[in-house]
Structure formats: structure tokens, C-alpha cells
Amino acid sequence: MRYELYYWPTIQGRGEFIRLALEDAGADYVDVIRLPESGGGGRQAMLDFLADASHERPPFAPPVLKAGRLVLAQTPNILMWLGQRHNLAPKSEAGMLWTNQLAMTIADFLIEAHDVHHPLAKAFYYEDQKAEAKRRASDFVPTRIPKFFGYMERVLAANPSGDRFLVGKRLSYADLGLFQIVEGMRYAFPGTMTTIEVQHPKVLALHAMVAARPRIRAYAESGRRIPFNQHGIFRHYPELDG
Numbered sequence: 068m069r070y071e072l073y074y075w076p077t078i079q080g081r082g083e084f085i086r087l088a089l090e091d092a093g094a095d096y097v098d099v100i101r102l103p104e105s106g107g108g109g110r111q112a113m114l115d116f117l118a119d120a121s122h123e124r125p126p127f128a129p130p131v132l133k134a135g136r137l138v139l140a141q142t143p144n145i146l147m148w149l150g151q152r153h154n155l156a157p158k159s160e161a162g163m164l165w166t167n168q169l170a171m172t173i174a175d176f177l178i179e180a181h182d183v184h185h186p187l188a189k190a191f192y193y194e195d196q197k198a199e200a201k202r203r204a205s206d207f208v209p210t211r212i213p214k215f216f217g218y219m220e221r222v223l224a225a226n227p228s229g230d231r232f233l234v235g236k237r238l239s240y241a242d243l244g245l246f247q248i249v250e251g252m253r254y255a256f257p258g259t260m261t262t263i264e265v266q267h268p269k270v271l272a273l274h275a276m277v278a279a280r281p282r283i284r285a286y287a288e289s290g291r292r293i294p295f296n297q298h299g300i301f302r303h304y305p306e307l308d309g
């Protein structure tokens with residue numbers, strides 16, 4: 068089946084968590100909104116898709132994955148479904164829920180990484196909330212970043228099947244998600260990450276392991292992966308990087 072992914076065309080954002088799962092699985096998909104406008108892509112096509120009155124289960128916000136008649140939204144929800152279909156999560160109930168729990172923790176951290184530069188509202192310019200962003204960063208950088216990475220390091224250390232993966236003894240979408248967080252944080256907080264990385268060697272090893280996976284490496288080198296930029300969830304403002 069050819070999947071259809073619907074996500075904003077110029078940023079990695081939450082769509083990237085879905086792309087990484089699809090890429091690692093070697094799944095056939097089309098990134099619909101990145102197609103030329105003449106082929107059904109573009110920002111307006113995204114808005115039209117969301118507003119489409121014919122959706123039986125209308126999605127609130129992208130990313131959205133269409134698989135035949137199934138229309139799925141909410142990043143961890145999409146990942147949970149893809150995980151089962153493409154062996155990117157355990158089949159057991161406990162394993163499935165644990166992978167989802169980690170993906171939701173990653174999703175929570177992603178919100179914090181966004182809100183640090185837009186603490187008041189994403190509709191306001193950064194320049195109009197710089198003081199609040201600085202204040203938020205004064206907590207995010209010394210407290211929340213180490214707490215998140217410390218937790219993931221602990222999860223890796225506690226895995227009874229070994230510390231290479233977050234869940235069990237093979238790759239899951241939670242590993243792909245943590246890889247993406249490291250990538251984004253390196254872009255947004257390069258100074259802070261220099262210190263954080265050496266303190267969390269298992270997370271660092273997981274990042275390197277994912278980066279070296281043949282399909283992920285091929286994707287990174289293909290030119291299809293949108294570079295991080297100042298419109299995405301991860302943004303680099305030197306004044307926020309403790």
C-alpha cells in the first residue's frame with residue numbers, strides 16, 4: 068500500500084517522526100504536501116485537506132497519515148499503528164504500551180523545545196516574546212533538558228535486553244524519535260548539547276546507531292530530508308542556549 072503523508076511542506080516538525088519510521092521501514096509513501104501545487108501539494112492543499120468536509124474522522128492538525136480509507140492523526144497514534152505494521156514495536160501489549168509511553172514522553176519534550184522560543188503563543192513573533200523566552204530558557208536549559216536526557220539514559224540502562232535500544236532487543240519507533248530529538252537539540256542548543264552529550268553516553272550511542280542504519284543514512288544523504296530551519300519546532304537562538 069502506498070501511504071500518503073500530509074504535513075507542512077517546509078519544516079521537519081512532527082512530520083519528521085513519521086517520515087523516519089516510514090523511511091526505516093522502507094515503506095512506500097508520498098509526502099503529498101511537498102508535491103508541486105499542480106500535483107496536489109502546497110500549503111493551501113494542506114489547509115483544504117484538513118477542512119475537507121468528507122472526512123469521517125476529521126484530523127485536528129498535521130501530521131496526518133492516510134492508509135487507504137484510514138485517516139490517522141496524532142503523532143504517537145500514527146507511530147503506534149505503523150509500529151505494529153512494520154515491526155517497529157513489540158507485539159505484546161506491555162511492549163506496545165511501553166513504546167507508546169516513550170513516544171508520548173518524546174512528544175511532550177518536543178512541545179517544551181518549541182515553547183522555549185514561543186512561550187506565549189506560536190502566533191506571536193519571537194521578537195515580541197523574547198523576554199519570556201529567555202525566562203523560559205533559564206528553566207528549560209539547566210533543568211528540563213538534563214531531566215529528559217537523564218531519563219532516557221536511565222531507560223536504556225534499565226532495558227533487560229541490553230542498552231542499545233529503548234525497548235527490547237530491536238529498533239522501535241521510540242529509538243527513531245529519540246534520534247530526532249538529539250538531532251533537533253543539536254541544531255537548536257549546540258552549546259548545551261556539547262555538555263549534555265558527554266553526560267549521556269548511551270543516548271549518544273543510540274543516536275549514532277540510528278544514524279548508521281542504511282535506510283536512515285540513505286534518507287539523510289538523499290536531499291529529501293528538509294534541513295532544520297528557523298520556522299520549525301527546533302530553532303536556534305544563541306541567547307537561549309545556556
Ligand SMILES: N[C@@H](CCC(=O)N[C@@H](CS)C(=O)NCC(=O)O)C(=O)O
Pocket residue numbers: 080081082127128129130140141142143174
Ligand atoms: N498532538 C499533535 C500536535 C499536532 C500539532 O500541533 N501540529 C502542528 C504542526 S507540528 C500544527 O500544525 N498545529 C496546528 C494547530 O494546532 O492549529 C501531534 O502530536 O500530532
